[in-house]
Amino acid sequence: MASLPPLREVVARHGLSASKALGQNFLFDEQLLDRIAAVPGDLDDAAVLEIGPGPGGLTRALLRAGARVTAIEMDRRCLPALAELSEAYPERLRVIAGDAMKLDHDELMEQHYAVVANLPYNVGTALFTRWLSGESWPPRWTSLTLMFQQEVAQRVVAVPDTSAYGRLAVLAQWRASARLAMKVHRSAFTPPPKVMSAIVHVEPVAMPGGVSARILERITEAAFGQRRKMLRQSLRGVPGALEALETLSIDTQRRAETLSVAEFVSIARILSA
Structure with missing residues (x-):
């Protein structure tokens, strides 16, 4: 990692800017990114799926943690920066250009994999719902560590008789454990979004019998x-x-x-x- 230039320098060199249309917000703080990568636990030699890596801030943290990363990115502007990162970590980073909503994640990954992602705001809930909705359980993914808008994160971990409690809470909690792992201030992002963010960590648990x-x-x-x-x-x-x-x-x-x-x-x- 010492041989890699600072991420801000990479972003500037490639003329990258966060796309509002794609729900992008970049993170540059390495200490914060390392904390996010630590949420799922030991990732040494673990298979990790990352959605929307952008220029690769969280990707760098996952690689520093020892993970073998498959990153799906639909913004072709970011692919050259990710290619440089892939060259720095031979056989540790695979970049797939495409739309994560249209790809079969289980087909792309190994038998078991963790998902760690700073999800684009415009598809975060849809992807989360998809990961939690399969009839087959336990799923191939071992955990989900996901950045959401704080309001959405609170809906995932909400309890009954609260305004945040709804379908997302039931979906996340009926056969999985969900917790709010950490909050992330809007000022940590470039550009700063209008809302605060939070990391949710979800792990599958035994599925209740006889339920579709x-x-x-x-x-x-x-x-x-x-x-x-x-x-x-x-x-x-x-x-x-x-x-x-x-x-x-x-x-x-x-x-x-x-x-x-x-x-x-x-x-x-x-x-x-």
Whole structure:
């Protein structure tokens, strides 16, 4: 790493600037980047998938931690800077030019891999939902360490009876553990975004038996799509849902935000039978 020029110098030499259209914000603080790379634990010789590396700030930190990195970047302006980094770390960094939303991550990676990414703001939630939505469990990824807008991060770790609690919390918590690992001030980025950011760390846990992920998603979509309405109204369009509430002795006058993750799982289990 000592032979590499400072990242700011690389960015200037290649004439790079963060693209608002791509939701980019660059990080240059090496100490901060090393702290982010440390969140998932020991990465020595671990396979890591990074989405949207940009000029490679977090990529450098992951490589310093000993990881073998596959980085997916759709901004072709950044590819020359990443190619220089790949040359400095032979066989340790593979750069794939493409759209992470359109690629099969499991096909690209080994049997097990960690995901570590400063996610572009415009696709972060969609990617997160995709990683957590598969019927097959446990997934091929061993952990997700992701930078979100702080508001989104809080929705991932939210608890019932709070304004942040919703579909994202249920999705993240019903068969995984999710925690807020660290907050990142807006001033750490170039250019500074209008909002604060935070790192969320998610690890898969044992999946409750007899539950379909697709059915759970349908229930939460209906319930939180009309979150101010009582369950007897919001779940009316889901076949069997009101009967499941009765079986579980869940008051139909409650609202979605008052139900625990376990209660949503119980409803889904009955409808999955």
